[in-house]
Amino acid sequence: MSSLLRKITERQPALTESLIELAGINSGTLNKAGVDDTGRLLGKTFQQRLGCTHEQVQLPPYLLYQTDGNELEHPLGDLHLFRKRPEAPLQILLSGHLDTVFPPDSDFQQCDWLDPQTLRGPGVSDMKGGILVMLEALSAFENSSLSSQLGWTVLLNPDEEIGSPGSASIITQQAAHHDLGMIYEPALPNGQLAGERKGSGNFTVIVKGVAAHAGREHHLGRNAICALAEFITELDRLNGQREGVTLNVGIVNGGVTTNQVPDRARCRFNIRTRISDDELWCKQQLQRIQQQINLKNGISLNLHGGFGRPPKSLNKAHLSLFQLVTDCSKQLGTPLVWEATGGCCDGNNLTAAGLPNVDTLGVLGGKIHSSQEFINIESLVHRAQLSTLILLQLAKQPNRWIRHRKPTPQELSNET
Numbered sequence: 001m002s003s004l005l006r007k008i009t010e011r012q013p014a015l016t017e018s019l020i021e022l023a024g025i026n027s028g029t030l031n032k033a034g035v036d037d038t039g040r041l042l043g044k045t046f047q048q049r050l051g052c053t054h055e056q057v058q059l060p061p062y063l064l065y066q067t068d069g070n071e072l073e074h075p076l077g078d079l080h081l082f083r084k085r086p087e088a089p090l091q092i093l094l095s096g097h098l099d100t101v102f103p104p105d106s107d108f109q110q111c112d113w114l115d116p117q118t119l120r121g122p123g124v125s126d127m128k129g130g131i132l133v134m135l136e137a138l139s140a141f142e143n144s145s146l147s148s149q150l151g152w153t154v155l156l157n158p159d160e161e162i163g164s165p166g167s168a169s170i171i172t173q174q175a176a177h178h179d180l181g182m183i184y185e186p187a188l189p190n191g192q193l194a195g196e197r198k199g200s201g202n203f204t205v206i207v208k209g210v211a212a213h214a215g216r217e218h219h220l221g222r223n224a225i226c227a228l229a230e231f232i233t234e235l236d237r238l239n240g241q242r243e244g245v246t247l248n249v250g251i252v253n254g255g256v257t258t259n260q261v262p263d264r265a266r267c268r269f270n271i272r273t274r275i276s277d278d279e280l281w282c283k284q285q286l287q288r289i290q291q292q293i294n295l296k297n298g299i300s301l302n303l304h305g306g307f308g309r310p311p312k313s314l315n316k317a318h319l320s321l322f323q324l325v326t327d328c329s330k331q332l333g334t335p336l337v338w339e340a341t342g343g344c345c346d347g348n349n350l351t352a353a354g355l356p357n358v359d360t361l362g363v364l365g366g367k368i369h370s371s372q373e374f375i376n377i378e379s380l381v382h383r384a385q386l387s388t389l390i391l392l393q394l395a396k397q398p399n400r401w402i403r404h405r406k407p408t409p410q411e412l413s414n415e416t
C-alpha cells in the first residue's frame with residue numbers, strides 16, 4: 001500500500017470524532033436550520049482541507065399537498081458546490097446529501113457504541129459517514145503528484161431523502177459538465193456495490209366528498225375515506241401484474257370525528273419501476289382507476305406527483321467504471337462485486353442525465369432509515385482508501401475516461 005493510502009489509517013480517530021459531531025446535528029430533510037448548520041460546518045472543513053471554491057445555492061421550497069387539497073410550502077436547506085481545477089482534462093462529480101430521514105422530534109438524535117467497531121447514530125451510514133469518506137479521499141488525492149490531471153466538483157444536496165425535488169435540476173446541469181460520477185451512498189447491506197437501480201415516483205391522492213351528519217343526514221354525505229379505500233384497493237391489485245413494478249401506499253389521512261361523513265381524505269404512495277416503459281404503464285393504470293372512482297356521485301379524486309427518478313440501467317461506460325472500482329477493491333484486499341437493488345438515489349438522476357457513475361462508495365453499515373442505523377467504524381478508513389485509489393487510477397489515464405460532455409465554464413472562458 002502506498003504511503004498516501006497508509007496515512008489515511010492514522011485518520012481513524014479524527015474521522016470518528018467528526019462523524020459523532022455531524023450525526024449530533026439534526027438534519028431531517030424538512031429541518032432547514034439543521035441541514036444548513038450541517039452544510040456550514042462541512043463547507044468550512046472542505047474549504048480548509050481542500051482549498052477549493054465554495055458556492056451555496058438556495059433551492060425553491062418543497063410543496064406538499066395537505067388533506068384539504070391545499071399545498072404547503074416547506075423551505076429546503078441550501079445546496080453546496082465545491083470545485084477544484086475546472087480546467088483539468090478529466091472532470092469528476094462527487095455527490096452526497098446533507099439530509100437524513102430523522103426529523104427533529106424523533107427519539108434518535110445522538111450516537112452510541114454497540115461494540116468497539118460499531119457506532120449507532122442518525123445518518124452515520126446514510127450518509128454523513130459517506131461525506132467524510134469523500135472529503136478524506138479528496139484530501140489524500142490532493143497530496144498526490146497526479147492531482148493536476150483531474151478536476152472535481154463536490155455537490156452536497158439537502159433533499160435526497162425526499163427524492164431531490166429541489167436539487168434535481170442542478171444535479172442534471174452539473175452532470176453535463178463532468179465525465180464520471182462518484183456518489184457516497186452506503187454500500188449494500190452485504191458490503192457490495194449497487195449496479196442497476198429501480199426507478200421511483202411519489203404521488204399524492206386527494207379525495208373530496210360531501211360532509212354530512214352521521215345520524216341525521218347520512219344519506220346526503222359522500223364518504224371521501226371510503227372512496228379512497230376503493231382507490232387504494234385497486235392500486236394494490238396492480239402489484240404482481242408487471243415484472244419488477246411495485247406500488248406501496250405509505251400514508252393515509254382523513255376525517256375529523258366519527259359522527260361526521262368525512263369530505264376529505266388523502267393518501268401518499270410510492271411506485272418503483274424496473275425499466276423506463278413501466279412509467280407509461282403505471283400512468284395508464286392510475287388514470288383508469290382515477291376515472292373509475294370519479295364516476296361516483298359527489299366524489300372527486302385528484303392525483304398529484306410523478307416519477308422523479310428513472311430506473312438506472314448500466315451501459316458500457318458504467319461497466320468500465322465498475323471494473324475499475326472492483327480492480328481497486330481487489331488491490332486493497334476486499335474484492336467487491338455489484339448487484340441490482342430496488343433502492344434508488346441520485347445515481348438514478350445522474351444516469352438519466354447521461355453521466356456514468358458508481359453510487360455506493362460510502363461506508364459499510366446497516367439498518368438505514370431506522371433508529372438502529374449503524375456504521376462499521378473502520379469502513380471510514382477503508383472506503384476513503386478505496387476512493388483515493390479510484391481517483392489515482394482515473395488520473396493516471398485521464399484520456400480513457402473523457403466523454404463528450406459540455407465544457408466547464410472555466411474551459412469556455414479559456415477558449416475565448
Ligand SMILES: [Zn+2]
Pocket residue numbers: 097126127160185186345
Ligand atoms: Zn442516502
